[in-house]
Structures are given as structure tokens and as C-alpha cells.
Amino acid sequence: MNEWHELDNRYMMSTVKRIPIAIERAEGNYLYDTEGKKYLDLFTGLAVNILGHLHPRIVQAIEEQGHRFLHISNLFLNPPAIQLAKRLVEHTLPGGKVFYTNSGAEATEAAIKLISKWISKTKSHKNGIVVLKNSFHGRTLGALRLTRQPSVYQDFPQLSFPIYEVEVNEIEELEELCIKEQPAAILVEPVLGAGGVITLSSEYLMAIRRICNEQQMIFALDEIQTGIGRTGKLFAYQHFSFQPDLILFAKGIGGGLPLGGIIAASHLANVFQYGDHGTTFAPSPLSAALGNAVLDVLLEEGQLERGRQAAEELWDQLTALQKKYPQILHYIDGKGMMLGIRTHLNSDEVQQLQQYLLQEGILVNVTAKTVIRLLPPLTLSAAEIDFFINKLEHYISYRLSVKED
Numbered sequence: 508m509n510e511w512h513e514l515d516n517r518y519m520m521s522t523v524k525r526i527p528i529a530i531e532r533a534e535g536n537y538l539y540d541t542e543g544k545k546y547l548d549l550f551t552g553l554a555v556n557i558l559g560h561l562h563p564r565i566v567q568a569i570e571e572q573g574h575r576f577l578h579i580s581n582l583f584l585n586p587p588a589i590q591l592a593k594r595l596v597e598h599t600l601p602g603g604k605v606f607y608t609n610s611g612a613e614a615t616e617a618a619i620k621l622i623s624k625w626i627s628k629t630k631s632h633k634n635g636i637v638v639l640k641n642s643f644h645g646r647t648l649g650a651l652r653l654t655r656q657p658s659v660y661q662d663f664p665q666l667s668f669p670i671y672e673v674e675v676n677e678i679e680e681l682e683e684l685c686i687k688e689q690p691a692a693i694l695v696e697p698v699l700g701a702g703g704v705i706t707l708s709s710e711y712l713m714a715i716r717r718i719c720n721e722q723q724m725i726f727a728l729d730e731i732q733t734g735i736g737r738t739g740k741l742f743a744y745q746h747f748s749f750q751p752d753l754i755l756f757a758k759g760i761g762g763g764l765p766l767g768g769i770i771a772a773s774h775l776a777n778v779f780q781y782g783d784h785g786t787t788f789a790p791s792p793l794s795a796a797l798g799n800a801v802l803d804v805l806l807e808e809g810q811l812e813r814g815r816q817a818a819e820e821l822w823d824q825l826t827a828l829q830k831k832y833p834q835i836l837h838y839i840d841g842k843g844m845m846l847g848i849r850t851h852l853n854s855d856e857v858q859q860l861q862q863y864l865l866q867e868g869i870l871v872n873v874t875a876k877t878v879i880r881l882l883p884p885l886t887l888s889a890a891e892i893d894f895f896i897n898k899l900e901h902y903i904s905y906r907l908s909v910k911e912d
């Protein structure tokens with residue numbers, strides 16, 4: 508056990524099983540530990556560092572905004588945040604408006620409050636929110652109600668607003684429920700993240716849009732993990748031809764700093780009035796300045812397109828590996844730079860694989876116990892893809908040779 512590991516155990520609550528390496532610095536697609544060892548970062552701080560670490564445009568934005576002001580409160584006009592809101596709205600739901608938060612869970616809270624306010628304002632008879640089995644929408648108590656993973660919610664108070672849990676991609680079940688129970692909204696992740704990287708079918712997403720139109724429900728999309736270029740578009744729904752009513756964002760938008768929020772379409776843009784919601788810190792001017800830098804790099808400097816090509820290369824190579832070793836690699840789900848590798852290994856063996864990759868200098872995440880989740884930066888290079896694929900293949904052939912013995 509190294510010194511930092513020991514101090515961590517002594518002074519920090521153990522809410523996460525930490526990878527026992529102490530990080531000294533990070534640059535580009537690599538983390539460096541205090542022993543000087545280098546790691547290829549294939550999960551980008553859980554889908555945050557979409558441009559890798561210390562991208563020059565991010566560093567420039569820190570320096571510029573860092574010399575102007577860091578915090579002013581919501582009582583003043585905040586140019587970097589206004590500019591970012593304008594760009595987010597113009598790229599998603601023109602005519603809509605943004606409410607900022609400091610995190611993803613708070614974006615979910617804001618969505619719950621906006622939906623509740625909409626119900627009371629329109630004197631709707633509708634009530635409750637539909638969510639998917641195994642969804643993840645955050646860990647504060649309101650958001651936790653919508654997070655349908657028993658291990659995450661079971662020991663905590665359940666707020667009493669009604670929710671309905673439905674199976675992923677089951678259109679009939681959803682439609683029957685919406686007609687019978689008259690919920691006010693449905694909230695889904697386009698690709699379930701912490702639930703194991705499960706992609707919603709385009710038919711399902713289109714059906715949600717149709718049902719919400721027919722039943723006058725709010726279609727809310729949690730793009731906290733899938734947004735900001737992660738799947739190859741600015742937001743994942745932009746692969747399809749529909750528009751949601753509400754978009755939740757966080758993770759990648761702050762360029763590494765905390766920032767989140769919701770974008771409401773025009774018919775919901777004025778649901779919140781003075782005093783209905785607020786927070787002291789959000790939007791942090793520095794986070795917002797970094798948000799603008801992230802959008803500059805993605806949209807104006809072509810990184811979204813280059814990231815899409817890198818993701819295609821990664822998918823091609825992983826798919827080829829899966830075809831070569833179907834006895835180990837079951838299938839790969841996800842979209843763009845969000846991949847869930849499902850194997851025929853049990854959870855101990857998957858952890859062993861994660862350990863092996865760590866030793867070889869590659870960081871991958873495991874979610875839903877056995878799904879190897881990759882959330883690489885859009886800046887991943889062809890050489891880095893080869894490096895990862897080679898190491899993965901090496902482990903697979905080793906496993907197969909052990910099994911044969």
C-alpha cells in the first residue's frame with residue numbers, strides 16, 4: 508500500500524473502491540502517477556474530459572477567465588455563461604432556454620422541479636415520471652428516486668412523487684402505461700451509462716416522441732453522459748430526426764470543471780419564474796468559459812468530426828477482435844466514444860482483466876459488475892487504439908491458453 512492509499516483510507520470516506528494509484532499530473536490522453544508511471548486514460552474521469560487533459564484551448568480559457576473573475580453570483584449578468592447558453596440553445600432547441608447547475612444530479616433535480624412546476628402551472632391532471640429499469644440519473648434524493656438500480660437507492664428515503672419503471676426498448680409496455688396512468692413526463696438516457704451501456708433503439712426513441720405528442724407528456728432526455736460529443740454528435744438524440752422537450756447535460760460541458768444544467772424547449776422555457784429555483788455557484792464563470800472552449804474545439808476546430816472517425820476506428824478493431832474471440836467477447840454495445848464490452852467472463856475475471864490493463868498502463872472502467880466500459884477522449888489516436896487492442900488481445904489469448912490447460 509502506498510502512502511496516499513493509507514491516508515485516503517484514514518481520512519476519506521470509502522464510498523468508492525479506488526484504483527490505488529495516486530495521480531500527480533495529467534496531459535493529453537495520459538495520467539501520470541506519483542511513481543512516474545504513465546496510463547492511457549480510456550474513461551476520461553467518467554466521461555468528463557472529452558478533449559483529454561489540459562487541452563491548450565482549455566488552458567488558455569482558464570488563464571483568460573481566471574484573471575477576470577471566478578464568482579459573481581446569479582445577481583449579475585455573467586457573459587461567459589450567457590454566451591454558452593446561447594450556443595447550447597442554438598445547437599439544440601432554438602427558442603429554448605438554459606438553467607445551469609453544478610452537477611448532473613442537480614440537473615436531474617432541476618428537471619424534476621420544472622416538470623412539477625409545469626404540472627401545477629398548466630393545472631394538469633397528469634402526474635409522475637416514467638423511467639427505465641436500471642436507469643441512472645444521479646444520487647441526490649430527488650434524482651435517486653429516478654435512478655432504478657436497487658443497489659444505489661435501496662437504503663435511502665424514497666421521495667413520494669410517483670414514478671413508473673418500464674423495460675428498455677419495450678414500446679407496447681410504455682404506451683399502455685402512459686394511456687392508463689397518465690404520467691406527466693418520461694426521462695431516459697439515449698444510451699444507459701451506469702446501467703451497463705445499453706443503447707435505446709431508434710424505434711423506441713421515436714415511439715417515445717410520438718407517445719409524448721399524443722399524450723401531451725414531456726419528453727426529457729438525460730444526456731449527462733451521452734452529450735457533448737461523446738457519441739459523435741453534440742447530443743446523442745441528434746443521430747435521429749426528433750427533438751426532446753428537455754435536455755439534461757453535465758459531465759463534459761465544463762471542460763473538467765463542475766457544470767451542468769437543463770435546456771428546455773420554447774414551450775417550457777418560461778415555466779420557472781422568479782424564485783422557483785436557484786443555486787449560489789452555478790453557473791461558475793470559469794466553468795462556463797471552459798464550456799465555450801469545449802464547444803470551440805468540438806464545433807469550430809473539427810474535433811467532433813475527428814473524434815467520430817477515431818471512434819469508428821476503435822469500433823472496427825473491437826468488432827474484429829470480437830469476431831475472432833467470440834468465446835470471450837460476447838458483444839459490444841454503445842455509440843461513438845461510449846462503449847460497453849460484454850464478455851463471457853465473470854465479475855472476478857473482468858476485474859482481473861482491468862488489473863492486467865492497469866499494469867500495462869491502460870485505464871478502463873467496469874460498470875454493472877461485468878461490463879467493461881470505455882469512455883475514451885475524442886482525441887484518441889490510431890496508435891493508442893492499436894496499443895489498447897493489442898493488450899486486450901494479449902490478455903484474451905492468455906485466458907484461452909489457461910482454459911485449455
Ligand SMILES: *Cc1c(COP(=O)(O)O)cnc(C)c1O
Nearest residue numbers: 610611612643644645700731732
Ligand atoms: C453521471 C450521471 C448523472 C449524475 O451526474 P453527477 O454529476 O455525478 O451528479 C446523471 N445521469 C447520468 C446519465 C450520468 O451518467
